[in-house]
Amino acid sequence: VAAAARRTLVADASARTVRVLPLPGSAPTPAAEGGRPHRTIHDCGRGTDLPGAKVRGEGEEATGDATVNRAYAGLGATFDLFLNAYGHDSIDGSGLPLTASVHYDENYGNAFWNGEQMVFGDGDDEIFLDFTLPVDVIGHELAHGFTQYSANLEYFSQSGALNESVSDVFGSLVKQYALGQSADRADWLIGEGLFHPNVQGTALRSMKAPGTAYDDDVLGKDPQPAHMDDYVRTGRDNGGVHINSGIPNHAFYLAATELGGNAWERAGQIWYDVMTGGTLTPEARFSEFAAATVAAARARYGDAEEIQAVVKAWSAVGVPT
Ligand code: ASN
Ligand code: ZN
Numbered sequence: 001v002a003a004a005a006r007r008t009l010v011a012d013a014s015a016r017t018v019r020v021l022p023l024p025g026s027a028p029t030p031a032a033e034g035g036r037p038h039r040t041i042h043d044c045g046r047g048t049d050l051p052g053a054k055v056r057g058e059g060e061e062a063t064g065d066a067t068v069n070r071a072y073a074g075l076g077a078t079f080d081l082f083l084n085a086y087g088h089d090s091i092d093g094s095g096l097p098l099t100a101s102v103h104y105d106e107n108y109g110n111a112f113w114n115g116e117q118m119v120f121g122d123g124d125d126e127i128f129l130d131f132t133l134p135v136d137v138i139g140h141e142l143a144h145g146f147t148q149y150s151a152n153l154e155y156f157s158q159s160g161a162l163n164e165s166v167s168d169v170f171g172s173l174v175k176q177y178a179l180g181q182s183a184d185r186a187d188w189l190i191g192e193g194l195f196h197p198n199v200q201g202t203a204l205r206s207m208k209a210p211g212t213a214y215d216d217d218v219l220g221k222d223p224q225p226a227h228m229d230d231y232v233r234t235g236r237d238n239g240g241v242h243i244n245s246g247i248p249n250h251a252f253y254l255a256a257t258e259l260g261g262n263a264w265e266r267a268g269q270i271w272y273d274v275m276t277g278g279t280l281t282p283e284a285r286f287s288e289f290a291a292a293t294v295a296a297a298r299a300r301y302g303d304a305e306e307i308q309a310v311v312k313a314w315s316a317v318g319v320p321t
Contacts, residue, residue: 035083037076038058038097039076039100041057041099041101042101043103046122050117065102068102071102074135077175078170079098081173081174081264088146088272092149093149096149099118101118102122102132109121109124111131111141112141112144120132126196128194134192135174136192137190137191138171139172140168141167143169144163147166150275151166151275153282155238158244159282161248165249166275168190168207170271172186172189173264182261182262183261183267184257187208188206189205189206190207195214199218209226211225224243224245224246228247228286229318231244232244247317248289252271253313254313255270255310270306271293273299274292287321293321294310294314
């Protein structure tokens with residue numbers, strides 16, 4: 001919600017895994033080396049030292065802590081989407097080990113990617129519950145890592161809102177893929193189930209209807225626009241990155257529902273191709289991203305309904321392609 005945490009957008013090259021070719025005549029590299037997650041969950045014990053004590057490694061059985069197990073499962077669900085839908089091995093495409101720390105700080109109402117790992121707060125028990133509860137929030141945070149290793153969108157203004165939107169897109173797709181939900185069945189909410197019952201709201205954000213996710217005495221009304229006419233100019237939140245993300249979020253929703261079927265397939269593939277295609281600059285604005293989705297749709301699917309769906313979606317939110 002609030003941009004409390006600062007992520008470093010510099011890729012940590014030392015964290016990349018190096019693929020060693022087998023020597024001639026030696027046994028081939030076991031297939032299990034690639035294409036499976038390498039997860040580690042740590043417990044901060046309500047402190048702020050990262051990563052904290054290791055409590056669950058890859059392949060180890062569930063612990064007695066549901067938060068630890070949800071983080072582990074959510075990392076796995078995110079890994080599964082990127083590998084199975086796009087052939088992308090972990091968030092960097094090269095099998096990057098995935099690390100998460102839970103029980104970060106006391107009454108910490110946020111989760112974040114710090115450039116190297118995931119961090120989850122337990123919530124304050126007044127506004128927010130445990131941030132590992134919604135799997136799309138886990139996917140959202142890990143997708144910040146995906147963006148860091150791909151288009152590296154600068155976390156400010158329109159490129160920052162695109163960075164946020166890409167995390168919502170892939171976060172929602174993690175949930176849709178895990179539940180096997182097609183575009184017309186999905187809730188298109190981010191953080192459903194995260195608010196304390198006190199709060200008047202269903203989720204942090206809605207991609208289907210930006211601006212309607214909550215309307216609460218303390219939090220106020222969901223400030224997200226769904227059209228460029230309502231773009232919010234502000235110096236807060238890195239230029240409204242969590243606010244104006246409603247515009248590209250809604251464009252994705254419109255493209256995915258126009259195409260129908262599973263959103264991670266054609267719409268998700270087009271967005272993935274834009275992020276990994278090497279044509280976006282880190283300072284990309286909405287119109288540049290939109291044009292890149294049209295080019296990606298054409299490159300992958302030819303002159304077909306995918307192009308029309310994408311053009312129509314961006315047009316509906318007031319972004320030229
Ligand atoms: N949960 C927020 C986000 O991922 C935290 C932050 O880094 N601003 O956007
Ligand atoms: Zn984010």
